[in-house]
Amino acid sequence: MRRWKILCASAVALLMQLVPRLVLAGGEGLDTPEALERKVPLEGLSGINLFFARAYNENLWLYAIYCTVLMAVVGVVIAFGTDIILKAMGMEVEKIEHKE
Amino acid sequence: MDNGILDIYLPIAGIHFNILILLAIGFSVGVLGGFFGVGGAWVVTPALNIFGFNMAYAIGTDLAHIFGKSIVATRKHGKMGNVDVKLGLYSIVGSVLGVEGGARTVMWLTARGIAGPVVRYAYMFLLFGLGIYMFYDYFTKDKRRARHEALEMEGGPAVPAKKKWDLPPMVTFPVSGVTVSLWTVLGVFFFTGWLSGFLGVGGGFIRMPALIYLLGCPTAIAVGTDLFSVVFTGAYGCFTYALKARVEIIAAIVMLVGASIGAQLGVTAVKYIHGYGIRLLFAIMIVLAGCSVTLKQFNLTTAAAYCVMGAALAMCLIIIVLMIRGFNKEKALKAQAAR
Numbered sequence: 146m147r148r149w150k151i152l153c154a155s156a157v158a159l160l161m162q163l164v165p166r167l168v169l170a171g172g173e174g175l176d177t178p179e180a181l182e183r184k185v186p187l188e189g190l191s192g193i194n195l196f197f198a199r200a201y202n203e204n205l206w207l208y209a210i211y212c213t214v215l216m217a218v219v220g221v222v223i224a225f226g227t228d229i230i231l232k233a234m235g236m237e238v239e240k241i242e243h244k245e
Numbered sequence: 246m247d248n249g250i251l252d253i254y255l256p257i258a259g260i261h262f263n264i265l266i267l268l269a270i271g272f273s274v275g276v277l278g279g280f281f282g283v284g285g286a287w288v289v290t291p292a293l294n295i296f297g298f299n300m301a302y303a304i305g306t307d308l309a310h311i312f313g314k315s316i317v318a319t320r321k322h323g324k325m326g327n328v329d330v331k332l333g334l335y336s337i338v339g340s341v342l343g344v345e346g347g348a349r350t351v352m353w354l355t356a357r358g359i360a361g362p363v364v365r366y367a368y369m370f371l372l373f374g375l376g377i378y379m380f381y382d383y384f385t386k387d388k389r390r391a392r393h394e395a396l397e398m399e400g401g402p403a404v405p406a407k408k409k410w411d412l413p414p415m416v417t418f419p420v421s422g423v424t425v426s427l428w429t430v431l432g433v434f435f436f437t438g439w440l441s442g443f444l445g446v447g448g449g450f451i452r453m454p455a456l457i458y459l460l461g462c463p464t465a466i467a468v469g470t471d472l473f474s475v476v477f478t479g480a481y482g483c484f485t486y487a488l489k490a491r492v493e494i495i496a497a498i499v500m501l502v503g504a505s506i507g508a509q510l511g512v513t514a515v516k517y518i519h520g521y522g523i524r525l526l527f528a529i530m531i532v533l534a535g536c537s538v539t540l541k542q543f544n545l546t547t548a549a550a551y552c553v554m555g556a557a558l559a560m561c562l563i564i565i566v567l568m569i570r571g572f573n574k575e576k577a578l579k580a581q582a583a584r
Contacts, residue, residue, distance in 0.1 A: 220316030
């Protein structure tokens with residue numbers, strides 16, 4: 146136990162020594178304040194990519210609603226879809242019981 | 246740039262990405278999540294970042310995929326009946342505030358160009374800390390078992406006293422059968438929500454033990470309420486990051502499809518793989534994920550990519566092989582019994 150404590154404390158101390166230098170060394174420099182105002186170029190886009198890119202450029206509220214609703218719909222479709230497929234394959238989906 | 250046939254263009258993130266890698270990330274997380282019962286989203290943010298997503302996009306996209314996955318998990322576990330609705334409503338308030346706080350922290354760091362390294366250091370701290378703890382837990386299990394047996398021989402195991410912070414106002418949760426300080430409840434959900442917004446994780450690995458040990462919830466209710474909380478945390482995380490222009494929706498959907506296939510395998514594997522040894526593999530996986538984040542921090546991106554995907558896929562392969570062996574063993578035993 147004592148050995149583990151010493152080992153952990155040493156590892157944390159070593160890491161703390163390295164943090165400032167490494168944070169500066171690892172800077173991405175890509176996600177800058179200018180990039181926050183970025184617009185998606187629409188040239189060459191079609192179908193679903195164009196649809197999302199247009200919503201993204203024109204109205205972020207709309208884009209956020211699309212994203213949230215779409216993920217919910219895809220989640221529900223997958224949840225019920227896999228149930229149907231597994232049942233058709235003869236694998237009943239069991240509920241996991243938790244015992245106290 | 247020469248793109249392969251399996252590369253898809255992700256216009257929001259502005260990068261080309263191999264669809265197989267996206268599916269593999271989702272699949273690995275699905276297998277790990279389904280098998281170990283934790284979300285496994287701590288692999289997604291580092292992996293997306295390693296493969297070219299800027300950190301804020303990686304977190305936002307991960308949260309969107311967590312939201313979709315939480316709906317699938319809620320349906321699969323069928324645990325909504327075990328939700329303490331009153332506690333769940335408090336969880337929404339605390340978690341939403343926390344996620345917003347976490348997301349704003351990331352955007353603040355992004356505006357200063359240091360979101361990547363800061364989040365990576367947070368991941369290193371989390372992954373190495375968790376990994377070391379799990380190694381410790383694994384290698385001291387015999388000593389703990391012996392101590393537990395000795396205590397039982399002396400007249401029952403000693404139950405550690407639950408710490409209480411009775412700072413008013415107090416709130417009663419009849420379904421869980423507990424009365425706790427409002428500040429403890431909001432504090433737990435705010436912190437786990439902040440962690441979700443900051444790291445792009447579900448936060449269940451902290452929320453679950455906190456619900457059990459800090460609030461005193463029964464395990465079944467903690468599981469149900471945690472899932473309930475993840476659905477809302479994920480939904481709000483997806484919404485707020487999309488509003489901040491940091492969700493690559495196509496990538497989130499592809500990963501969700503991969504995760505759903507993987508989760509079916511993971512959940513099935515639980516029936517056939519037993520034993521404490523598998524925890525050691527999980528600890529190794531966590532430490533390797535930490536190593537990949539460290540490699541990325543040192544700009545060794547190719548090595549980091551091989552490390553994270555190699556570890557995740559190797560772990561999946563081990564689970565699948567053990568599952569097939571367990572299945573064959575069970576089949577042989579059944580055949581033997583029938584004779």
